[in-house]
Amino acid sequence: MIKVLRALVLPVAAACAIAASAQNPIKVGEFASLTGKEAAFGQSSHKGTLLAIEELNATGGALGRPFELITEDNQSKQGESATIAKKLISRDKIVALLGEVASGRSLEAAPIAQNARIPMISPSSTNPKVTEMGSYVFRVCFIDPLQGRLLAKFARSTLKAQRVALLTSVSSPYSVGLAKYFKEPFVEGGGEIIIEQKYSENDKDFKAQLTAIKPTKPDAVFVPGYYTEAALICKQARDLGIDVPIFGGDGWEAPQLIEIGGTAVEGTYYTTHYSPESTSAAVQKFVKDFRAKFAGETPDAMSALGYDSAMVLADAIKRAGTTDGPKVRDALAATKNYSGITGSITIDRQRNATKSAVVVTVKDGKFKFVETIAP
Numbered sequence: 001m002i003k004v005l006r007a008l009v010l011p012v013a014a015a016c017a018i019a020a021s022a023q024n025p026i027k028v029g030e031f032a033s034l035t036g037k038e039a040a041f042g043q044s045s046h047k048g049t050l051l052a053i054e055e056l057n058a059t060g061g062a063l064g065r066p067f068e069l070i071t072e073d074n075q076s077k078q079g080e081s082a083t084i085a086k087k088l089i090s091r092d093k094i095v096a097l098l099g100e101v102a103s104g105r106s107l108e109a110a111p112i113a114q115n116a117r118i119p120m121i122s123p124s125s126t127n128p129k130v131t132e133m134g135s136y137v138f139r140v141c142f143i144d145p146l147q148g149r150l151l152a153k154f155a156r157s158t159l160k161a162q163r164v165a166l167l168t169s170v171s172s173p174y175s176v177g178l179a180k181y182f183k184e185p186f187v188e189g190g191g192e193i194i195i196e197q198k199y200s201e202n203d204k205d206f207k208a209q210l211t212a213i214k215p216t217k218p219d220a221v222f223v224p225g226y227y228t229e230a231a232l233i234c235k236q237a238r239d240l241g242i243d244v245p246i247f248g249g250d251g252w253e254a255p256q257l258i259e260i261g262g263t264a265v266e267g268t269y270y271t272t273h274y275s276p277e278s279t280s281a282a283v284q285k286f287v288k289d290f291r292a293k294f295a296g297e298t299p300d301a302m303s304a305l306g307y308d309s310a311m312v313l314a315d316a317i318k319r320a321g322t323t324d325g326p327k328v329r330d331a332l333a334a335t336k337n338y339s340g341i342t343g344s345i346t347i348d349r350q351r352n353a354t355k356s357a358v359v360v361t362v363k364d365g366k367f368k369f370v371e372t373i374a375p
């Protein structure tokens, strides 16, 4: 009798356990610019993150539980991300927060995550201040002092530029930071910033700044901004007869750079985090899986970093053996040689990752890999 009972009870108990785990997913919050001015960033990053979560769930999730990704759109607007982070933490009870691409918006959410002791991983915000917000804030990408140094090296050795004009978006912490981190090593290496001009996010007309730049006859123009303004700047610069190389950082990475800029962005350069043209087996598998899921679309750097951010989080949760904030934080801080799509990820004492950068150019209306620069 007892035996029969047991036989009956066990499958029921097992079924209950499975049902309970499905009802008890590991909730991960994501905040992203899915619409608005930097929609390309949020969309790309989100797709990569989603692919990672699906792959994780297909292989059993973590701690015997599936992951549930709860995504909120900040519409690329300033002032939305802190509210969203609060909502995800108090309403949805997320155990970790993924986001954002743009440094300015990561900076808004970071103090909320820190105060709640919820680990936050920015996939691709490169401004150093982001992780300085606190011990719970991480990133899986390189930071702008490195990107700026590599850009300075690129300008001097590849572009052979001695005199550079600088055009910075003063309303973007990313742009202000990258301008500074480019300038220091560039000048130290013997280069000269002959003129500095400013603009703000959402500006459309750059003729005044470009008219001031033109008579200074720079060897190249550095535009550390986001793709919408960068594309318009290239267009208006070419219209004004400025025909020297124009270059930028990872903020340029979006198909819209070419869509908006057209032939004016031909021959421009920017640094970014990865290239889908890499022959590494891991990258090629990622590109294939991504294309299969998203109608043939090729994943860009934000997608690859979004994917890596979710995978690094899952890896830390597995090692921590719990979703408890402080323990996951410690496991994240101990991340070493994690083999990501964007390279090997080791979290340093400042909660950043030191990685190589990739230089991309626009040729015949397409992005083309130029070189990898090691840190």
Ligand code: PHE
Residues within 6 Å of the ligand: 041, 101, 102, 103, 104, 124, 125, 126, 127, 174, 250, 251, 252, 253, 272, 301, 302
């Ligand atoms: N690094 C940029 C920032 O911090 C965002 C970005 C990352 C843009 C990767 C494109 C590609 O704001």
